[in-house]
Amino acid sequence: MDTLQFLIDGFAVALAPQNLMFALFGAFIGTLIGALPGLGPANGVAILIPLAFTLGLPADTAMILLTAVYAGAMYGGRISSILLNIPGDEPAMMTCLDGYPMAQKGKAAEALALSAVASFMGGLIGTIGLILLAPVLAKFALTFGPAEYFALFMLAFATLGGITGKNPMKTVVAATLGIMISTVGIDNTGVQRYTFGILKLYEGVDFILAIVGLFAISELLLFIEERAGAGRKLIQVGKLLLRPRDILHVLPTTLRGGSLGFIAGVLPGAGASLGSFISYTLEKQYLGKKGHFGEGDPRGVAAPEAGNNGASSGALVPMLTLGVPGSGTTAVLLAMLISLNITPGPLMFTQNADIVWGVIAALLIGNLLLLVLNIPLVGFFVKLLSVPPMFLLPMVTMIAFVGIYSISHSTFDLYFMIGFGVAGYLLRKLEMPLVPIILGLLLGPEMEKNLGHALVISDGDWSVLWGTPLAASLWLVAGLGLILPYIVGPILRRRMRAAITEDAVSD
Amino acid sequence: MTARGDRILGLALLVLAVAYGWAAQQWPAPFGGHEAVGPETFPTILSVVLALSSCYLIAKPDPDAHWPWGRTAIELVMAVGILVVYALVLEPLGFIPATTVAVGTLCWRMGAGPKGAFITGLVSAVVVFFLFNNLLELSLPAGLLAFE
Numbered sequence: 001m002d003t004l005q006f007l008i009d010g011f012a013v014a015l016a017p018q019n020l021m022f023a024l025f026g027a028f029i030g031t032l033i034g035a036l037p038g039l040g041p042a043n044g045v046a047i048l049i050p051l052a053f054t055l056g057l058p059a060d061t062a063m064i065l066l067t068a069v070y071a072g073a074m075y076g077g078r079i080s081s082i083l084l085n086i087p088g089d090e091p092a093m094m095t096c097l098d099g100y101p102m103a104q105k106g107k108a109a110e111a112l113a114l115s116a117v118a119s120f121m122g123g124l125i126g127t128i129g130l131i132l133l134a135p136v137l138a139k140f141a142l143t144f145g146p147a148e149y150f151a152l153f154m155l156a157f158a159t160l161g162g163i164t165g166k167n168p169m170k171t172v173v174a175a176t177l178g179i180m181i182s183t184v185g186i187d188n189t190g191v192q193r194y195t196f197g198i199l200k201l202y203e204g205v206d207f208i209l210a211i212v213g214l215f216a217i218s219e220l221l222l223f224i225e226e227r228a229g230a231g232r233k234l235i236q237v238g239k240l241l242l243r244p245r246d247i248l249h250v251l252p253t254t255l256r257g258g259s260l261g262f263i264a265g266v267l268p269g270a271g272a273s274l275g276s277f278i279s280y281t282l283e284k285q286y287l288g289k290k291g292h293f294g295e296g297d298p299r300g301v302a303a304p305e306a307g308n309n310g311a312s313s314g315a316l317v318p319m320l321t322l323g324v325p326g327s328g329t330t331a332v333l334l335a336m337l338i339s340l341n342i343t344p345g346p347l348m349f350t351q352n353a354d355i356v357w358g359v360i361a362a363l364l365i366g367n368l369l370l371l372v373l374n375i376p377l378v379g380f381f382v383k384l385l386s387v388p389p390m391f392l393l394p395m396v397t398m399i400a401f402v403g404i405y406s407i408s409h410s411t412f413d414l415y416f417m418i419g420f421g422v423a424g425y426l427l428r429k430l431e432m433p434l435v436p437i438i439l440g441l442l443l444g445p446e447m448e449k450n451l452g453h454a455l456v457i458s459d460g461d462w463s464v465l466w467g468t469p470l471a472a473s474l475w476l477v478a479g480l481g482l483i484l485p486y487i488v489g490p491i492l493r494r495r496m497r498a499a500i501t502e503d504a505v506s507d
Numbered sequence: 508m509t510a511r512g513d514r515i516l517g518l519a520l521l522v523l524a525v526a527y528g529w530a531a532q533q534w535p536a537p538f539g540g541h542e543a544v545g546p547e548t549f550p551t552i553l554s555v556v557l558a559l560s561s562c563y564l565i566a567k568p569d570p571d572a573h574w575p576w577g578r579t580a581i582e583l584v585m586a587v588g589i590l591v592v593y594a595l596v597l598e599p600l601g602f603i604p605a606t607t608v609a610v611g612t613l614c615w616r617m618g619a620g621p622k623g624a625f626i627t628g629l630v631s632a633v634v635v636f637f638l639f640n641n642l643l644e645l646s647l648p649a650g651l652l653a654f655e
Contacts, residue, residue, distance in 0.1 A: 191546040394613035414594035
């Protein structure tokens with residue numbers, strides 16, 4: 001039982017007082033980030049990276065902090081879904097369907113508490129799945145050569161748009177742009193590429209400031225455009241009247257939802273949104289007439305919440321074992337790993353076992369902390385939710401400035417970040433996905449390195465890239481990932497929309 | 508339904524792809540002879556991919572999103588202006604005055620009352636400054652308020 005031993009060591013790391021404190025802090029901040037509209041999980045984690053950096057945190061503590069934020073954000077997303085009928089982040093969309101009707105019936109407190117329990121169960125199942133699956137996958141990934149890795153990166157890009165993605169060609173464009181930005185700087189043969197003689201560019205574009213600019217600054221601009229500064233009216237949260245029977249009632253739902261969510265999270269390109277969607281729809285079909293979904297059925301709150309938390313743990317599997325993230329937020333977590341000089345991938349499980357298992361143990365502890373935090377403190381989070389975005393977003397922007405400035409103490413970086421922000425705004429208006437850009441920035445250097453290695457081994461024969469059966473099948477799946485959205489995407493999207501409008505009519 | 512946005516984007520990307528690919532061909536061959544993969548190989552592939560996909564965007568653009576014109580556009584340009592000025596005066600003026608003005612103006616432009624906006628700016632600036640300089644020991648520029 002190697003895994004068990006590693007896990008115990010992981011707990012030793014995660015339970016160190018400093019790490020535990022940061023996990024608690026991260027869980028708290030994460031819930032806030034998830035709850036506040038206009039601050040998605042990817043965005044929130046991105047803003048915290050420079051802070052974790054400048055605080056000089058050791059690698060394990062920094063990763064534990066950010067993982068706790070990630071887990072917390074998934075919890076927080078539900079609060080605004082239930083109280084405002086606006087999802088705090090995309091995966092929380094399905095929670096609106098039954099959560100908001102429940103709140104309208106005066107059962108807001110119950111909906112919040114039940115969804116916290118469901119999130120906990122989903123997170124727990126997902127983390128157990130992660131513990132079982134990750135070491136196996138890591139061992140398998142050790143057999144990958146450079147050609148397989150190159151194909152794997154292609155697979156990651158091809159499926160990143162997701163099955164529900166709108167225009168796969170835009171994913172291609174975005175990924176290419178990201179990789180192109182990553183080629184700026186001095187390459188490993190010493191040639192200056194695209195530096196234009198600017199000293200600052202010799203070491204390449206710092207992806208942290210690109211991420212913060214693309215996400216945080218563009219968000220501010222979008223809010224200004226939509227004039228959504230005033231925020232919306234909250235539903236009052238009454239006293240919590242929850243019996244143990246109510247929790248038992250939703251328990252089977254959370255088990256099913258969590259497992260489905262985990263599977264959706266592991267699969268490339270599916271992610272948490274699909275996790276919560278699948279959990280909700282299947283639960284609705286499974287219970288059929290026995291439930292009253294869409295009118296405030298507690299199980300309709302529990303299923304998507306368990307699903308999206310299961311999926312968020314599942315999404316860590318490809319990120320930790322292969323170094324290939326499946327979602328925006330895990331891409332940002334990958335950025336943190338790379339900037340800590342840790343090469344993600346199968347070797348991390350042997351070389352940095354303490355960090356990997358520390359993070360996994362921290363996920364388990366974090367889930368428990370979140371459950372404990374969320375039930376009594378929900379009133380506090382609700383209060384913060386009533387801070388209108390017109391005060392909130394300028395402050396978030398200021399924190400982003402502080403973070404970037406404190407990395408290098410140079411205002412040049414700040415202008416660069418603003419530039420990325422304007423570009424991010426324009427690209428978002430053009431419906432260009434930002435996550436492939438980030439992933440391209442992160443994976444570009446690795447891709448080029450693997451391409452080089454593969455071709456050196458084969459003495460310049462390009463067919464080596466799809467020479468082995470494994471590499472060829474990865475290419476095949478990547479191809480499917482680009483073509484399927486054209487066929488399946490419209491159908492799935494129509495169904496998701498139908499599910500939402502149908503429920504909107506019925507209330 | 509117009510689709511000008513994607514066409515312009517496609518055209519801009521096509522120009523970028525050609526320029527990027529052309530620049531890659533100008534680098535001198537690395538010392539020690541030519542290898543299978545030189546510094547220009549990967550960028551050349553990228554420029555071809557981008558050129559092809561931008562042609563697709565020009566040929567089959569998505570319908571346009573709603574672009575803000577008039578007042579909203581001015582507000583947006585102003586917001587970017589505020590950010591640039593913020594970065595510009597951060598060091599000479601110091602963190603607290605610069606942040607008060609920047610956060611205050613942004614809050615105000617986003618719809619808060621001017622008094623509330625600037626108080627928010629001042630309070631957040633002071634809190635963050637002391638949090639960073641004293642508790643976290645990261646130095647933010649003190650600027651005008653520097654005193655020894």
